[in-house]
Amino acid sequence: MGTKSVVDLMESSSEVHFSGVYMDDIEQRNAGTEQPTTSATDMNKQPFVIGVAGGAASGKTSVCDLIIQQLHDQRVVLVNQDSFYHNLTEEQLIRVQDYNFDHPEAFDTEHLLRVMDKLKCGQAVDIPKYDFKGYKTGVFPARRVNLADVIILEGILVFHDPRVRALMNMKIFVDTGSVVIFIPFGPVGLNFTLRNSFCDIGEWISCTLSKIVHVLLTADADIRLARRIKRDTADNARDIGAVLDQYSKFVKPAFDDFILPTKKYADIIIPRGGDNHVAIDLIVQHIRMKLGQHDLCKIYPSLYVIQSTFQIRGMHTLIRDSQTTKHDFVFYSDRLIRLVVEHGLGHLPFTEKQVITPTGSVYSGVDFCKRLCGVSIIRSGESMENALRACCKGIKIGKILIHREGDNGQQLIYEKLPKDISDRHVLLLDPILGTGNSAVQAISLLLKKGVPESNIIFLNLISAPQGVHVVCKSFPKIKIVTSDIEIGLNEDFRVIPGMGEFGDRYFGTDDDRQVLLPSQ
Known part of the structure; x- marks a missing residue:
């Protein structure tokens, strides 16, 4: 003691x-x-x-x-x-x-x-x-x-x-953190007693050979002190007494008061x-992603990436993890989809409206867009329908099925859309924007049905830069709302880092053995 x-x-x-x-x-x-x-x-x-x-x-x-x-x-x-x-x-x-x-x-x-x-x-x-x-x-x-x-x-x-x-x-x-530090001293040495004990301060041991003190430290302050001693004595030729005096008077108190x-x-x-x-x-991967987002948003003002938070990054981490269970994948995908849908609704036109509150006061607000419908690209897009229905009571939702293989994803197989769709704003639903070929085909169909290009908002969870380029160049008036911009596509045209086949993971068809699990 x-x-x-x-x-x-x-x-x-x-x-x-x-x-x-x-x-x-x-x-x-x-x-x-x-x-x-x-x-x-x-x-x-x-x-x-x-x-x-x-x-x-x-x-x-x-x-x-x-x-x-x-x-x-x-x-x-x-x-x-x-x-x-x-x-x-x-x-x-x-x-x-x-x-x-x-x-x-x-x-x-x-x-x-x-x-x-x-x-x-x-x-x-x-x-x-x-x-x-x-x-x-x-x-x-x-x-x-x-x-x-x-x-x-x-x-x-x-x-x-x-x-x-x-x-x-x-x-x-x-x-x-916990590291091994090698501190070379010149003609003087310093006696350390570990862990975190320090004795015989001021007693200098003269010697003719350089000594190397192997110090295993776990305390953050001790590690920084040891590194500072090494730097200031070996690199800056300072006296070790002056280094310790400065540390005790200024460095350690300043760290506690201002830095920590x-x-x-x-x-x-x-x-x-x-x-x-x-x-x-x-960190570097995150920086590259952000730089890519900034570049795309500079090029295409109609591209909107929802602001990243720790919650959003955490949910992305879970749904991208190949070991995440189907239950958790669906749960956190639904949470992210809801955020994307809410953000997309914010880009719809609103009308001013005044209401009387229960206190008899007048509140000046806005009224939602009434002429609205959703269109999901089967089948992954169907995963976004529940979030849209939760946000927009009684909303009509159409369907489009596009063959994604063979003909570069441009073969229309099936469509069922509201008859008055040309008079509505359309939220186009597809969680993954990869090559953009399916999106182009779906948007082209909507335009043929009389939907103005500026009335279409494309909602997805993740977008590859290649798909963003294809859609935004083909339809510059369309808004794209996404929660993340990916690195790109691999040689198989799969989004990377991506999250795998979204529809299979969401609907539980990626592994037939899952039906045997009690939790399923």
């Missing part, structure tokens, strides 16, 4: 967490702060912005490097928050050991916002290079950065300011940093 852990010793420091960033400096800066102006730019031209935050030496740089490597076919720009430290005054330089570089006020956030605003507008910018020996910019030439598809903003406190967070399309927080609380803003939390290749692969 007499031995304290590293964390205990660091937290027992008598230094105030605010020390190092002087209060008079903060008041002066706040007094002269100008709010950054945001240009009225075309949103379609803006790049995809990724924020990467985490404690010092948590592995942020490794994560950024791996993302950049995998996005080699995209124009990617890395912006480091470290480039935007304030220049220290002469007085601050004299007391540099008391300056807190891990405090939010140590950064010129206004300058960062101006740079990010220009980058998002597609303008070239000059990013300063901070001299960590002289503690100022202007010593080295600035780095010229041009238009990019992806901007990665990395730094310990990039999630702290809400204005900076608002710029991001994706927020990643990097955690450390921003973890709640993260969309994704990566444990083990750059060692977590699975997480990084998934």
